[in-house]
Amino acid sequence: MRRLLLAATAVAALAACSSMHSAAPAASAEPVRVYAAGSLREALTNIAQDYEARTGQKVALTFGASGLLRGRIEQGEPAQVFASADTDHPQRLAAAGGWQAPVVFTRNQLCALTSDRVNATPDSLLATLLDPQVRVGTSTPKADPSGDYAWQLFRRADSVRPGAFATLDAKALKLTGGPDSPPAPAGRGTYAWLMDEGRADVFLTYCTNAVAAQKEVPRLKVVQLPDNLRVGADYGLGVRQGAPAAAVRFAQSLREPAAQKVLQGLGFGAPG
Template sequence: MWARILGAGIMALGVGTAQAEEVTLYAAGSLKAALGEVAEDFSERQGLTVVTQFGPSGLMRERIEAGEAAQVFASANMRHPALLEAAGHGGPVTLFARNKLCALAAPGLAVTPETLLEVMLREEVTLGTSTPKADPSGDYAFALFEKTDQAESLKEKSRQLTGGAASAKAPGGRNTYAWVVDSGQADLFLTYCTNAVLAKKEVADLQIVQIPEALAVGADYGLILLDEAAPGAAALADYILSEPGQAVLAQYGFETVNAR
């Protein structure tokens, strides 16, 4: 799609151009493992260097607005790339993957999908989320709260432990969500199911609790090609939507869209 817009596709990249070109990808932190692999695959296929930056989507959007030279932005929601498009920073915005929330629970915490709301409300249970506005995961968690009759209580008791500009960083090499729960900062943490799976790989005793249907919140991920992006950036955006790119996303637990 973007390759056609720029009049240059993956096959149109000359060898000399490909060798000299560098593509910059900014993406949501929840995409680090999956899009990191997609970027490596693309680099091997095309001979292009892909420089990646991962972090909370809202903060990444602010960095782009402040003038950082991103060429492709992959957000954990549609809103942040839509704001960039509306401000004239690029476009169009395209849905490229979906995710959903799960609860990551400490070992030994008695909780099931059926008792999740009750457990979240218990005074002795520390409930963690990411930071709304800065990180879409926090927005999705607060949207989940709004589906209950105790939304304000849940918002007040929840601790925004990740995704903010001032949030504590996990020690080097640690999965952020495994560290937050394993270190006792939260007994129960609402995050993407893909994040929860990676956290459990690091700390096997952590529990992944599915969100009951009545409280379920879906996450739509949006992709935008930014202004003055090189042909290689358009090719990368198309590759993320291609069958090989979508297959990698699926391997990491994302729900994919129709591959190109």
């Protein structure tokens, strides 16, 4: 009787194990095709590597300015997941049909990255930006949400100091994020390279980009925006309608604890 009970227990355990394995989704032979904002490069590269190791599912990552990526998708490129630095670009895909409405999966903030020749604090930042001798670098509006967020800052500045918008709109240097913007040399971060080259005295970019640039070029400084100029960025995640189950699973994983730990470890905010 004892041997019969042990055998029955073993059979039940094997059946449970078999059931668990059959329930686990199989990895697709085709990679999940993810188009993502350039500011997500380090985070999503790390997340995808971990995801591949855990699931066996390959992930193909394409990075760039969100507006330019949206244009490429509209022209027929086969993205299955779109991780944008705003919600507007994935929402435009959804409005045109063929994509699900985006959900916010992480957040960011705008910061000022300054050269070591600029002595700016949050309280003096607006005066620094308006100084005729200070060159202000931005990304390219409409092509890259980082540029759109910079122009939001300019509009906020106008409510603090009338006329500031016109001054900043005229002087801002659109140094990256556009269709003709030169890429950084291999192994260099875009913002560290541009500041190292002396292309701007202050660069308005995401705080995560600014911190990464300072790690690469320690003499650079990161200045937080004052409350009256603060601009936040909600990152939107869209999935193509009819995308393979593997793509849906990867998109879902970006809101789960493992991915969120990577994002927040690099300075991104929780989706809320």
